[in-house]
Amino acid sequence: MAKFKGAVVIDEERCKGCNICVATCPFKVLALQKKEVNNKGYHYAYMENPDACTGCTSCGTVCPDACIEVYRAKID
Amino acid sequence: MEVNDIIKPENLVYHKPALLKDCTMHYCPGCSHSTVHKIVCEVIEEMGATEYAIGVAPVGCAVFAYNYIDVDMSEAAHGRAPAVATAIKRLQPDKLVFTYQGDGDLAAIGTCETIHAANRGENITIIFINNAIYGMTGGQMAPTTLLGQKTATTPYGRRVDLNGYPLAISNLLAQLDGTCFVTRQSVHSPAAVRKAKAAIRKAFENSMARKGTSVVEIIGTCNSGWKLSPVDANNWMEEHMFEKYPIGDLKNV
Ligand SMILES: Cc1ncc(C[n+]2csc(CCOP(=O)(O)OP(=O)(O)O)c2C)c(N)n1
Ligand code: SF4
Ligand code: SF4
Ligand code: SF4
Ligand SMILES: [Mg+2]
Numbered sequence: 001m002a003k004f005k006g007a008v009v010i011d012e013e014r015c016k017g018c019n020i021c022v023a024t025c026p027f028k029v030l031a032l033q034k035k036e037v038n039n040k041g042y043h044y045a046y047m048e049n050p051d052a053c054t055g056c057t058s059c060g061t062v063c064p065d066a067c068i069e070v071y072r073a074k075i076d
Numbered sequence: 077m078e079v080n081d082i083i084k085p086e087n088l089v090y091h092k093p094a095l096l097k098d099c100t101m102h103y104c105p106g107c108s109h110s111t112v113h114k115i116v117c118e119v120i121e122e123m124g125a126t127e128y129a130i131g132v133a134p135v136g137c138a139v140f141a142y143n144y145i146d147v148d149m150s151e152a153a154h155g156r157a158p159a160v161a162t163a164i165k166r167l168q169p170d171k172l173v174f175t176y177q178g179d180g181d182l183a184a185i186g187t188c189e190t191i192h193a194a195n196r197g198e199n200i201t202i203i204f205i206n207n208a209i210y211g212m213t214g215g216q217m218a219p220t221t222l223l224g225q226k227t228a229t230t231p232y233g234r235r236v237d238l239n240g241y242p243l244a245i246s247n248l249l250a251q252l253d254g255t256c257f258v259t260r261q262s263v264h265s266p267a268a269v270r271k272a273k274a275a276i277r278k279a280f281e282n283s284m285a286r287k288g289t290s291v292v293e294i295i296g297t298c299n300s301g302w303k304l305s306p307v308d309a310n311n312w313m314e315e316h317m318f319e320k321y322p323i324g325d326l327k328n329v
Contacts, residue, residue: 018106
């Protein structure tokens with residue numbers, strides 16, 4: 001069976017730190033910055049555990065503010 | 077494989093719809109209005125309807141919907157979106173005409189316009205965001221507020237003897253001969269978002285096929301008004317809102 005590896009690009013300035021993507025990711029890839037904030041003052045989301053991303057698009061689908069681009073590549 | 081090998085244009089599988097403008101939406105973090113705006117844009121793009129879609133924005137938190145959804149839009153007086161949409165669709169029957177309304181807008185001040193537009197079977201789509209509260213004005217009780225739910229005007233919880241019962245207005249609309257499709261959806265999980273998108277698509281197609289009025293109710297959160305975090309609000313919604321407002325089609329003819 002083909003396997004996939006994914007990665008996300010988060011628009012840090014658009015992100016409002018709502019944590020919905022973090023709670024939704026089935027592979028615990030995402031987290032909110034603990035100290036860093038964006039220009040709006042939000043602790044934005046980032047890939048804390050990038051190796052676990054499968055590119056399933058769950059985070060992008062639920063992100064209210066459309067901050068997340070998801071990429072997926074086949075690995076054999 | 078390194079992250080940089082994956083992040084290439086040919087591997088892109090999810091992105092912001094182009095119809096959602098780049099400006100930041102004014103909604104609170106995690107607000108369901110944002111998610112619904114996003115999927116409305118996706119559906120219009122996927123249908124290739126950008127040039128012939130016309131939306132009508134409400135009064136409520138979504139009052140600035142026209143600043144975010146990049147199609148022709150009109151703003152209606154509070155609750156009057158179905159009347160404005162009626163006029164637009166009758167004058168331009170080839171357009172895809174939809175309203176976007178909150179529960180205060182649709183089920184309180186606009187009850188009359190909503191019921192009569194649906195009863196006339198206007199060929200429009202009504203997208204109805206039910207967050208069981210008046211979000212914009214500071215979290216007052218709405219007709220849809222649950223029994224026991226605390227709001228600014230029901231600080232000890234909604235009581236039947238004082239405030240009456242929560243209004244499941246989509247069930248009423250489903251009774252009317254003018255409606256062809258009435259459904260209740262949500263946007264709190266990836267599967268729910270996909271189903272809500274499919275429902276909006278079906279409603280839009282009904283409107284273009286002039287089958288009558290389609291209503292897509294989306295049970296949403298107002299985490300600020302509910303005084304919960306966005307994630308807790310989604311959980312509260314699943315636990316409490318779906319009992320009174322079950323997800324699924326109410327009518328599909
Ligand atoms: C004629 C009129 N009456 C009252 C108001 C005050 N008002 C503004 S928004 C609103 C209710 C909004 O609630 P809802 O439609 O549920 O939208 P939400 O903000 O929850 O999305 C009210 C009562 C108004 N703007 N105009
Ligand atoms: S694409 Fe899937 S696995 Fe990757 S971060 Fe998003 S939700 Fe997690
Ligand atoms: S869901 Fe979107 S806005 Fe919320 S934390 Fe994640 S990236 Fe940021
Ligand atoms: S007040 Fe409620 S409905 Fe309005 S933007 Fe904030 S969370 Fe959304
Ligand atoms: Mg409301």
